[in-house]
Every structure is written in structure tokens, then in C-alpha cells.
Amino acid sequence: MDQFNSKNYSIYANFLNKLAKDLTRYYYSKLNRTFKVSNKLKGKGYDPVTTSDKAFEKFIRSKINNKFSNHQVIGEEFGHKKSKSNFTWVIDPIDGTRSFVIGNPTWSNLISLNYKDKPILGLANFPVLKKHYLNYSDKIAYVFENGKRKKISVNKKATFKDVKVSAAFHGWLSLNKQKKIPKILKLMQFPCSDALSYSHLAEGRVDIVIQCSNKIWDIHPLIPIVKAAGGYISTWDNKDAINAGNILVSSNKAIHNKFLKLLKPVSK
Incomplete structure (x- = not known):
């Protein structure tokens, strides 16, 4: 099979x-x-x-x-x-x-x-x-x-102009690296609460979740939920989220691609 x-x-x-x-x-x-x-x-x-x-x-x-x-x-x-x-x-x-x-x-x-x-x-x-x-x-x-x-369903109509971003680096991303992504830092309006943020995205409450250094047990359980709710999920360098690591989750493809670009300076 x-x-x-x-x-x-x-x-x-x-x-x-x-x-x-x-x-x-x-x-x-x-x-x-x-x-x-x-x-x-x-x-x-x-x-x-x-x-x-x-x-x-x-x-x-x-x-x-x-x-x-x-x-x-x-x-x-x-x-x-x-x-x-x-x-x-x-x-x-x-x-x-x-x-x-x-x-x-x-x-x-x-x-x-x-x-x-x-x-x-x-x-x-x-x-x-x-x-x-x-x-x-x-x-x-x-x-x-x-x-x-x-x-539950993601907010498919989310636009970059009105995007709700939940993000946290939990000390994993150095201050020097954070300085390379000033636009991301400005957009971080909502606190990030581990799996609850991913769940809220699947529910349409937030549009972007950015997290660092997820292990497989942090992210594998969320992948099927997010995808079934219509969301997009990848690593910061646009690899399969199954690999774990630095994770980006978005409510639609357009803003996902936009945030991949914004994260590029720190995605290597």
C-alpha cells in the first residue's frame, strides 16, 4: 500500500x-x-x-x-x-x-x-x-x-496591507539577524503562543505565524490541521515543513510568498 x-x-x-x-x-x-x-x-x-x-x-x-x-x-x-x-x-x-x-x-x-x-x-x-x-x-x-x-478555515481573503502577524523567535534568532528583517519586526503585532498560534491561523484569527527552531514534534501535528483548513506551510527557505526548523504558516499563497521574500535575509 x-x-x-x-x-x-x-x-x-x-x-x-x-x-x-x-x-x-x-x-x-x-x-x-x-x-x-x-x-x-x-x-x-x-x-x-x-x-x-x-x-x-x-x-x-x-x-x-x-x-x-x-x-x-x-x-x-x-x-x-x-x-x-x-x-x-x-x-x-x-x-x-x-x-x-x-x-x-x-x-x-x-x-x-x-x-x-x-x-x-x-x-x-x-x-x-x-x-x-x-x-x-x-x-x-x-x-x-x-x-x-x-x-475551521483560514482567512483566505487576508491581504498584506491588513495582515495579522503572530511571531516569536524565543531567543533563537540573534539580534544581528533580527536587524536584517526590520519589516517583519514591524509587522509582529500579536503575541505568539506556540501551537495555539498555528491553531488560531487555521481558525482564521491570524493570517501569518512565524516561529524558529521547531522540532518535528512541534510542527508535524499542526501540518495536517493547517493544510486541511486551507493554509500554506513551509520552512523559511520554502522547503517542506516536514523537515521542521524555522516555520512560516500563511492563510493564502500570495502573502506566503511575500513573507518568504521578507524572510530571505535570515533564511539561509
Whole structure:
């Protein structure tokens, strides 16, 4: 089977929809309490990990293993479980750990299902906000909130003149490099909240999201959601976002191309 059988979308989407609810329940029953924080970079910067990150990932892995035991799994905290399956689950147990540590509600659980390394389904679950985003095919994505689901779509009519830009460099882009993109800096009107910004673009609330140094677990779960909602996504040098790294997401092709040009001085 060279291509993913689209008839199977619902099997995996329904699994992820239930998992989102299970993760929110798990957070409130087990993890909404004191946790320990350590710094992965130890003196070379700040990249926090908490005991909750590890607990979430173990929980997600157990759910996947119970249902799809032969599938591969790649997680931020516990590495790669390999098999001969064409299916791989990619997990970021807490995307936005910095937000989690200080009590901002914008952190999420991110999970993608990849077929032959290509993300086909994505879940972005926000336990504190009590909502989650999930695509059900390559053309349909929903936000689930207050017991209801609503189909989402990017703002296809966005123009460069009125563009809403959410961007952050989180210390990854040096000040000297930032000076090379003054137009981008001027356009950064809205705060960037990790996966929530990508989700807001898919919902039509913002038109451009620019982020630095995404790992595969940061971006793979968002790729299918953004694409199903009609968005454009690539690296800053216009490569496939599957490669991760510096990411640009846009609500239409015209402004995507415009921002690729603006980012050119720092996209090498």
C-alpha cells in the first residue's frame, strides 16, 4: 500500500478525538498539582522539561500501544519505538512547557499520525482552555469546544496591507539577524503562543505565524490541521515543513510568498 487509504481517516481521527478528552481528564485528575522542573540545556540556555511532560508522554504511549501496538512512536521525552509499520505517531507531550511552568493556559498536547513519514492527522489539545483542534481528512478540520465541533478555515481573503502577524523567535534568532528583517519586526503585532498560534491561523484569527527552531514534534501535528483548513506551510527557505526548523504558516499563497521574500535575509 503506497498511499494512505482515506477510508481509514475516521478510525484514527475518532481515536484522537477520544484521546483529547482522556488527556484533559488525566490532567485534571493526576497532573494539576505541584511538579518538578529541570533544564535540558544546563547552563547553555533554557529548555525546561517537567515531570508532567514525562507523565503525559507515558500516558499517550500507553493509549497508542493498547490500540495500535505495532505502530512506531516518536516522542520528545522517550525517543523512538521502532517497528516495520508504515505508521508513526509523533508526540509532544507538552508543547509550550515554558507556558506550563508559569501557569499560562496556552500549552497543549500535540500528536500526529504519520504514514510513510508524512503527517496525515494532527491533534492539538489544550486542556486548560478545554478545546482541541483535529483534522478528519486532508480537507476538513474542526475545533471542539463546549461539547460542540465547528469546522475551521483560514482567512483566505487576508491581504498584506491588513495582515495579522503572530511571531516569536524565543531567543533563537540573534539580534544581528533580527536587524536584517526590520519589516517583519514591524509587522509582529500579536503575541505568539506556540501551537495555539498555528491553531488560531487555521481558525482564521491570524493570517501569518512565524516561529524558529521547531522540532518535528512541534510542527508535524499542526501540518495536517493547517493544510486541511486551507493554509500554506513551509520552512523559511520554502522547503517542506516536514523537515521542521524555522516555520512560516500563511492563510493564502500570495502573502506566503511575500513573507518568504521578507524572510530571505535570515533564511539561509
